[in-house]
Amino acid sequence: MSTDAPKLSPVEGFKDESRYLRGTIPDELKADTDHFGKGDLQLLKFHGTYQQDDRDSRKSPGGKSYSFMIRTRIPSGVLTSEQFLAHLDLCDEFGNSTMKLTTRQAIQLHGVPKTDLKTTIARINECGLSTLAACGDVNRNVMSCPAKRSDSIHDEIQSTALALAMHLAPRTISYRQCWLVDDETGEKQLLQDEKAPEEVEPIYGKTYLPRKFKIGIALPEDNCIDVYTQDLGLIAVVRDGKLIGYNFTVGGGMGTTPSAAKTFPALGKRMAFVKSEDVLKVAEAVVIVQRDHGNREDRKIARLKYLIADWGVEKFRAAVEKQFGAPLDDCTEDDVHGFDDHMGWQDQGDGKWSYGLNVENGRLSDGPERQWKACFREICGELKPEIRLTSHQSAILCDIAPDDKPKLIEILKKHGIPVSEEVSTVRRWSMACVGLPTCGLSITESERALPGMIDELEAPLAKLGLDKDAFTIRMTGCPNGCARPYNADIGLVGKAKGKYTVFVGGALLGNRLNYIFRDLVPAEEVTSTLVSVFTAYKNYRQESETLGDFCARVGKEELEKLCTASA
Template identity: 65%
Template sequence: MSTDARELSAAEKIKDESRFLRGNIGEELQQDSASFGKESIALLKFHGTYQQDDRDIRIERKKAGLDKAFSCMVRCRIPGGRMTAEQLVAQLDLCDELGNATLKITTRQTLQLHGILKSDLRETIHRINKINLSTLAACGDVNRNIMCCPAKRVGTVHEELQRLSQELTVALAPQTRGYHELWVTDLETGEKTLEGGGPPTKEEEPLYGPRYLPRKFKIGIALPEDNCIDIYTQDLGFLAVVREGKVIGYNVSVGGGMGMTPSAAKTFPALAQRMAFARPEQVVDVAKAVIGVQRDFGNREDRKVARMKYLIADWGIEKFRSKVEEYFGEALADCTEDDVHGFDDHMGWQEQGDGLWSYGLNVENGRLYDNDQVQLKAAFRAIAAELNPAIRLTSHQSIIFCDIQPEQKDRLLEIIRAHGVRLSEDTSNVRRWSMACVGLPTCGLSVTESERIMPKFMDQLEGPLAKLGMSHEKFTVRMTGCPNGCARPYNADLALVGQTKGKYRVFAGGALLGTRLNYQYKEKVAEADVPSELIAVFAAFKANRQDNETMGDFCARVGRDELERMAEEAPKP
């Protein structure tokens, strides 16, 4: 049955009638109301922004007869997390002048602003474009920010990966003129372009078409020895195959995705499957072929099962590969034996190979802020002004300062310390390898706390881990306020996922390398009981691990029931 013959979801109809993402956004931007209508909210995602409200004061405002405290989250598109110090400072300016005074490093190596009022939205996105960044396709049913190992290294391998992330970003970007009309042109020239200037031609979106994709789409590029971008959680992954210091091609994986709805058995998290090998010159067209298959065969009736992982689960990897080859125009080679076997979070000092250094600074949960104890924003402003480093953002919500001269190393650390910021070397492993989504109060999907409570949990875990002699252990602890999985919880060693108000599902048995899904260990764990539940798992691991076994490997080996028994019996610190 053709897509046109089926009943489209409401979201598909909105896209279909949007005039290539224009909709009524222009008209609504000129209105005095504090919020957008339903259709514009859906389309604004493609432009890089979500409408949200402050859920902490919903009840208070409702009692006072007031509407919700609406604002927008604005997310940038920053391929591979690469940006300049000047761009970072400009983003800090925006969060101070138009946002809620904080800036968030995301789990996809980009930045997002919170608290942007509707009346300031056009100025915000316009200013982002003025610093040669963009918000186009940072959200929405298109290819989103492309992840790539951010490490700065001399040599062709890292340069090739980072070049590819930029090439793919350009090749897979939506072509609609609507974005420029809404956010760029009118502010620069004063032209009256907000109404869209008439219906565009269908040729405006040669890759996506007028309905774009059935659901969001994510791409990552990694190295076998360094899966720092979690390649198997991506819809489409390119794992570099290197021979004699040269990238000869990529093992292509397809069908990753973290989101699920526990009440709907038809939904599930999935790791990508290895599909085929592509030579460097084939990669862009292979990506377009994969997107084309998802565009034409992905589910447009039910958004819960619209991600590409569900199409692959339905078809099987062989049928999917065959269809990709049909769209590509020729058969592809099989994957090589190369696969993920390492993970570097790039924290601390690392040599670049050109006589310069990079310093990775752990930023807890990616939140940049200033208060009486810690001044992260002020520290970054000072570093930018004095040292002007290249900036790289990591998939663990942290930052790398690049191109540091040997004689500047001490000065960089002095600036960081002077602003009350903890160095990566002074950060515990459990905190360093943890991350959390935004959660409450702004995310409309969150049912529990996430980012705001994760530091408290870390405080409560560090002491017991030290008493167990396990401070040196490396394992991931990830937390999300809902099952949508923005912090990639379902392949973590341990994870906390919001289930209902104040209660979490606990997952165990993933892997630091990101190559294995975990399982649900417990459910409806009260917020106050989370630390003790995790400490019991640590104690069970300490008492029952095999030689050189990791936390995730141990949990996967023993399974849920045995882990629960061991956790009850193990002596607690």
């Protein structure tokens, strides 16, 4: 039997030689180039930024035009008006004048040139936030229900999300060296090379995790963060009005590579009940087991879901218990059973109101018809709400006094922004990833294509009497699944240039995977394909059956027949 050591992926080598994520980033920042070298490209992700190029201009005489996407980590999506305004300033001063609210309750700035990268990241830190671990092979932004309520439960889960984010953040000083001190000071600081990994990174070690890791916290009555799509999901368990702990789920993840049968989307599996006081230590144990046993040879199968598929949840739980140092209890019967997107007016319970504002695909820009940024600037300047970002790329404006409710609506209408009550149900429950032109993985259009498709769907849905039915439509420009398309009622996934795979049969609740209905559907035929599904649903659904439930019940072959019969 061969005793040769496994051949690790090249990224593992970059991490191993990086001096705890420092690499040559400080030197590259001083170099007179508009981009970074291959090794530092991987390390930059840990610092919260991706190098990108404008794919619309690749064939121009000047060749590739490089810039950077910067992502701010915002646990539970909670930030102040001042922090929100700071990001609007940065997108205008250094970016492409647009700001993106993400599917993980974070903020992305696009189009930042290399010369402004350090200043932009430093300014984000100056407003009390950070980009560290917003990307990379570490735990990323921790999600939780963002709703502001006077009850203690919401406060507790949001506090737990913050505690997890802080506990699982990288400890290396490289982030500070690269972005938050001047070059001379940074060079004089300890580089950490001679310290043992357990001293520098007690949780991650020298080479961090095999792949990215995501955590989300949900309430049984409100799975607005898609808990089953997380590597580690926490479902709150409440007894007599008190939060006593969480049911832990493990192994969720959306990304897949169609050409590699070994890859697949997965929903998390229920592992164990964890008392509130043990959450940080058990979460750490889950991360460490993945660190030590996740696949470091092939990044395509390096996520936790593949370790769970290989081991089974029982073996994985035993390894977590060993690392934690004590047995865990079985999950309680508590599970998700509701979903609130928090749009429109909602009573906080403290005498004030929140207003969920639907932001289509999360993109904030100013145009002739709608001035999103100017609108938010006026709202933040005059009403100073706390802002909570949702997992559907929208924003909740909190702490609105009853007397100020008309003022808020007046500001929205002044800037041409549709109030959430005027947004069609199908548009309200849709979302898309960034896609072209900036994402290097995108095969097809996504964010720029979905609004037009929704335009085409609104009239047929109204004619069918389905315009009030809630179902999720999620589009991604590639199979990586950043907009979580594989558990949606309808998923549209870029498969080839101008063509999509159409998935159906997921659930609004997010606890069921969908299946492929049609493959390689040209962009111009996507809406007619969906209308045929809606028509079959209208004609053959059972009483109170949702779109996803209908498609899951009848299956692909029968759905094809019903679509034909309904034509």
